[in-house]
Amino acid sequence: MKQYETYKESGIDWIWNFPSHWEVKKAKYIFDEIKMTGFEHETILSVSKGKGLIPRTDMEQKVVNADKNLDKFKLVTPNQFIIHLRSFQSGFEMSTISGIVSPAYTILQGGNDVNPGYFKRLFHSETFISKLASLVLSLRDGKPISFADFGELYLPLPSLKEQHLMATYLDQHVDKVDLLVEKKRAQIERLREYRQSLITESVTKGLDPDAPIKDSGVEWIGAVPAHWEVSKLKRFAHITRGTADKKTKENEIPVNLVQYTNVYYKPIQQQNDDDYLPITVTKHELEFSQVKRGDVLLTASSETSNDIGRSTVVYEDLNNHVFGSDVIRLRVPQDELELSFRKYLFDNYYFLSKLNSLTRGVTRFRFNMDDFRSLFFVIPPFQEQKEISAYLDEKTNYIASNISNITTQIDRLEEYKRSLIYEVVTGKRKVEESDIEGELYHEA
Structure with missing residues (x-):
């Protein structure tokens, strides 16, 4: 890295020193x-x-509200x-x-x-x-x-000529970094799309391509394995909308409130007390809204329609957690849906896109609970659920590992870009005309 011949204290507390002639x-x-x-x-x-x-x-x-006084x-x-x-x-x-x-x-x-x-x-x-x-x-x-x-x-x-040199140099080099980052983000998006298609295909068509099929009778699902059950959600799940508010009162039981942000933020089992809003509830509210092992928690409202229907599966009892009014709890008998299969069943494209089509709102989006309860699902036999879960666990873990590696590469590129910009604009790195690719345009 080339530097200027001499430096001095800048007198600027966020730069410290810079070239003596600046x-x-x-x-x-x-x-x-x-x-x-x-x-x-x-x-x-x-x-x-x-x-x-x-x-x-x-x-x-x-922006929903029309602006006034545009003059x-x-x-x-x-x-x-x-x-x-x-x-x-x-x-x-x-x-x-x-x-x-x-x-x-x-x-x-x-x-x-x-x-x-x-x-x-x-x-x-x-x-x-x-x-x-x-x-x-x-x-x-x-x-x-x-x-x-x-x-x-x-x-x-700096002098106007130096400013122009630095701006041109950074435009050229930062553009290259941004292009690399854009390509890597596109890779991540393709991996996410592949993951979604893999889950959807597995939970609606199964793993055996030669299995006999039947018409599901549901337009947005299409053909399914002949021995699978086609059922409305309300047939196999007890559906409850949260009632807990965000208040704290004396003489009530302190608990953690599971909000919609907790559902799509990251898996429940990876969160700690700091991720939740502390509130208080009555004994009756705690019994009604407590989060138990096997529960599927699903976002019922959000600022954007794309966040509706995001879900997470609870793998252990959370005795001091209740879910709020922007979350729906699905409670399914253990012998009806295998535990790991639940997270994939409610993460398939057909379900999410159909639910999105039922969503209404302007600044806050919601769906009608009766419409939600009447949504159709295809349910394979319990043993097949276990096989599908094991298959998807292996595949999605591999995809997640690839996404993590690419994300690390992006972070390193972004850090390099930040360091490069800082070094150049504060004079820690000297830029000369020979560093510019192509002919340098000189401003008048």
């Missing part, structure tokens, strides 16, 4: 605050995690920066498009000595974000970061 200025002498309103016909933009500033219509979670929204143009409400977690965003943003956002415009590409990387560096987080903690009453707050921060100011 300047330090307060942010208010590098950036101006821009407040241009009255452009209500421009595209409304919002900050999306991982995507930056995008049209609000492209947001994954749609008070602020105009933002390419190469300007946004201080948004979550900047203390993800840094400032650089706009690549024109549009209008909420009046709560602060717009920054760099002067003639600013290369936006350099400051885009600086404002996304971990050390800068940590500084913002400490700044927010010092503000009172949950105030957002204002231009006045930001303006007092000291920032490094």
Whole structure:
């Protein structure tokens, strides 16, 4: 790693030292605050995690309420920066498009000595974000970061040529890392899709491709092994919706509340007391809502329809746990469904997609309990359930191991990217024209 000849203390607490010839200025002498309103016909933009500033219509979670007073929204143009409400977690965003943003956002415009590409990387560096987080903690009453707050921060100011070199170098190298990460995430997605198809095929068609088949009579399931039972959920499961609330009262029994986040977060057996909300219940509520071995807990409501129907199987009694109103408990006789088979039966694509089609909501999604109870399942004989579970355990464990390995590779790439950005924007790594791939464009 090439370095500059000499360094000095920067006077910036989140950088420490940098090249001796770099300047330090307060942010208010590098950036101006821009407040241009009255452009209500421009595209409304919002900050999306991982995507930056995008049209609000492209947001994954749609905004329901219509905005009023659009004439008070602020105009933002390419190469300007946004201080948004979550900047203390993800840094400032650089706009690549024109549009209008909420009046709560602060717009920054760099002067003639600013290369936006350099400051885009600086404002996304971990050390800068940590500084913002400490700044927010010092503000009172949950105030957002204002231009006045930001303006007092000291920032490094390399020469314009150096800024351009660093921005170009990082664009080239970070793009390569991002492309690798994107490919690896696509690998994970393909593995997850394969896992889903494997489970669905196994629990609805069985492991014997030569077994006689019959029409299930259920359009969304199709043909099934002839000796399997086709049954509504309410025939083989006792279905209960949670009633416990999130309150604590004196003279009641302290327990842990299993919420929908506990169900799809990770397997129940991998969670500890810190993962649950502590509440109190009466003796009757505890008896009614207690979580026992063999119970299947399923999400009954969520902010997104895709999270509906996620399930987990309880492998041991949880005597001090009850389930909340956003969770459904399915209690099945031990001789009806093999314990491990339960987690696969309720994780098959046909069931999840059918349940998703029954889901309704705007900001909170739910389904009708009568519709849920009447959903059809195909149930193999108990011995076949055990064989299917053993087969799927082996296959899904192998898939999980592969996903874990790829995730580790992604984490290492992301760590390399963070380190590279920090080293370059703070001058720990020197960038020269010879480090740039292709011909370097010189700004006037």
